[in-house]
Amino acid sequence: MSAIAPDVGGVEETAVWTLYHRAEEALRRNGIVDDPKAVEIYRRIDYPFRRRFGPPQRAFAVRTLAFDREVRAFLSSAPDGQVVGLGEGLETQRYRVDNGRVAWLTVDLPDGIRLRERFITPDARHRHLATDARDPGWMDLVDPARPCFIVAQGLLMYLPEREVRRLLQAVGHRLPGAWMLFDAMPAWLVRWTRLGLPAGPRYVAPAMSWSARESQRATFRRWVPSLAEAETVEYEYPSGFTRRALAGVRRWPALRAVMPTVFRLRFGPTDEPGAGEALRSVSDR
Ligand SMILES: C[S@@+](CC[C@H](N)C(=O)[O-])C[C@H]1O[C@@H](n2cnc3c(N)ncnc32)[C@H](O)[C@@H]1O
Numbered sequence: 001m002s003a004i005a006p007d008v009g010g011v012e013e014t015a016v017w018t019l020y021h022r023a024e025e026a027l028r029r030n031g032i033v034d035d036p037k038a039v040e041i042y043r044r045i046d047y048p049f050r051r052r053f054g055p056p057q058r059a060f061a062v063r064t065l066a067f068d069r070e071v072r073a074f075l076s077s078a079p080d081g082q083v084v085g086l087g088e089g090l091e092t093q094r095y096r097v098d099n100g101r102v103a104w105l106t107v108d109l110p111d112g113i114r115l116r117e118r119f120i121t122p123d124a125r126h127r128h129l130a131t132d133a134r135d136p137g138w139m140d141l142v143d144p145a146r147p148c149f150i151v152a153q154g155l156l157m158y159l160p161e162r163e164v165r166r167l168l169q170a171v172g173h174r175l176p177g178a179w180m181l182f183d184a185m186p187a188w189l190v191r192w193t194r195l196g197l198p199a200g201p202r203y204v205a206p207a208m209s210w211s212a213r214e215s216q217r218a219t220f221r222r223w224v225p226s227l228a229e230a231e232t233v234e235y236e237y238p239s240g241f242t243r244r245a246l247a248g249v250r251r252w253p254a255l256r257a258v259m260p261t262v263f264r265l266r267f268g269p270t271d272e273p274g275a276g277e278a279l280r281s282v283s284d285r
Contacts, residue, residue, distance in 0.1 A: 011158055011206045012111040015089025017199075018154055020049045022064055022092075024056030032238050033061045037092040041119040053200035058237070063183060064093070066235035066262055067153050070181050071097050078147035086133040087155030090116060094126055103146065107131060107138045134163055139174045148175055152182035157190065157208040164210050165223045172224040172267045180265045181233070184212035186258045213257045220265060228268030232261055 023042035026035040042049075050056075071083060075097060082103040085091060089112055094104045104126040108116060113130035122128045129138055133155065142148050150171065156164050171180060190211040199205040212219075217230040234250075237243040249255040 012089070012109060012115060014154065014205060015091075015108075015112060015115065016045065016047060016049075017053055017203065017205070018060055019045075019090040020053055021056050021058075021060035025058055025061035031061070032058070033064055033096075035092055035096060037095040037120075038090075041090055041092070044119065048202075052202045054203075058242075062235050062237055063153065063260070063262070066233055067151060067181060068093060068097055070233060070264060071149060071151060074147070074149040074179060075099050075102055078149075081147040081149060082143060084138065084142060084148065084150045086138075086150060086152040087112070088116070088151075089154075090119065091153065092120070093151070093153075094120075101125075103127075103143070105129060105138070105141055107133050134159065134167060136170045136174060139170070142175055142178075144175075148178040150175075150178055150180040152180065154183065156182050157185045157210050158206065160209045168220065168224050168265070172226050173270055176226065176267050176269045178267050180267070181262065183260055183262045184210065184216065185260055186213060187211040188258060189260070212261060212263075214253075214261055216261075217263070220263070224265075224267065226268045226270035227265055229264070229266035231264045233264050235262060 019038060019042060022033060022035060023038040025031045026033050026039050071093065074081060074083075079099055079101050080103075082105065083094075084105045084107065085093065086107050088106040088108055094106075102125070106113070106116065106122075106126070106128045108128075108130065109132060110130040113128050117128065127141065129141060131138055133152070156167075159167070168180070171178060185208055190208040193199070193205050193208045196204055196207070214232050217232070220230045221227050237246060249259065
């Protein structure tokens, strides 16, 4: 068994947190995700998962299913497309949705990539880049001739709003035509983490920074006037009480606002003169 390096903490440790919940769901008899690679990695990590994070929560796998559905839809219309996973950590989406043709670029902080490469080896179709997603340098690795789908699952809530804005503006400027899928947390949950309240019996998640609700779509359009599409994506529990409760809650806008939201943006062509400014300042912090 390979033990996780003890210096993996802070925001990189969140990759272990999400892996745990996904892998446990995959191990359940009626689990909603099929993810042998996540299970394999999970079994190889020597870490007090349950003691630290508490009982497994299905919500993580529910989010994963929504992200997989969107990436599969993209790949069915663009089988030779490229997917960029920002802040991928120990996410194994590449294995779940692979069509044998897609090119994949994983971007994570150096500690995140070091951890990932203990379990996942890059190859000709799957590259890893150890860098901050706020640094637009990763966009140089995107082939402008191939359709591009950017996934940022569990990442943007850790960035201040101005950096989220600059990142979206830089993508809009550099990668017109790209899609981008990401989740956002409600304000109460962000406040919870800022107060240092626990996310598990012995786990305090790093403080989040940015929160958003559905109505943020209008703000995205202001930030990036070239946006061709700004939609929310529903996530569903497969059955049972939670599914019915979620459907009920969704009928009430005030209640929708207290739930996480998944956004899908499509960047249109741009010829705005100010876009270069946004690009230079994305990593100016
Ligand atoms: C909550 S985990 C999510 C991992 C994976 N996307 C998932 O859903 O399982 C957050 C990941 O984002 C990475 N991360 C945090 N800040 C980052 C940044 N500025 N640039 C790139 N990666 C970052 C962390 O190292 C970690 O792997």
